[in-house]
Amino acid sequence: MSTTTRYLVLAMRRPDFDASVIAPHLAFLDDLRARGLLEMTGGFGDGSGGAYVLRNVASLEAAQAIVAADPLALQRTSDLVVREWHTR
Template sequence: MTTTVRYLVMAMRRPGFDAAVIAPHRAFLEELRTRGLLDMAGGFADGSGGAYVLRNIESLAQAQAIVATDPLVLQGASDLTVRAWHVH
């Protein structure tokens, strides 16, 4: 069985979340998709946040550096956690 490393990014909304950050966040994700770095993304059904999966990333440190530029982080709207994920 082949194992591939992806990076799972969990984004949990902070109290006082401003929905105005959603459009810049989606543009950020679209840029990642265009660069071949985004595998999938979506919001949680309960509205508490969402997740996305990065691919073609060399290390956890690189994934964290990319996530640090997400408008959700830059505007302090959500808490983002990055996990290396072994996908089979």
């Protein structure tokens, strides 16, 4: 069975999370989706953060560069971790 490389992004809210970043973050995700780079996204049921899956990205470094432009990262309201993910 073949595998596909995707990048799982975990975004965990910091204690000083500012909800005003949500709209710019959603616009960022919409742009990624329009560019064919976003496969899925969603928030955690407990409100602690969320995750999204990047696809069609050349490398872990490229995925990290994309995530560095996320308003959640730019405004430092969440801790974002990118993991290379081999799916099948």
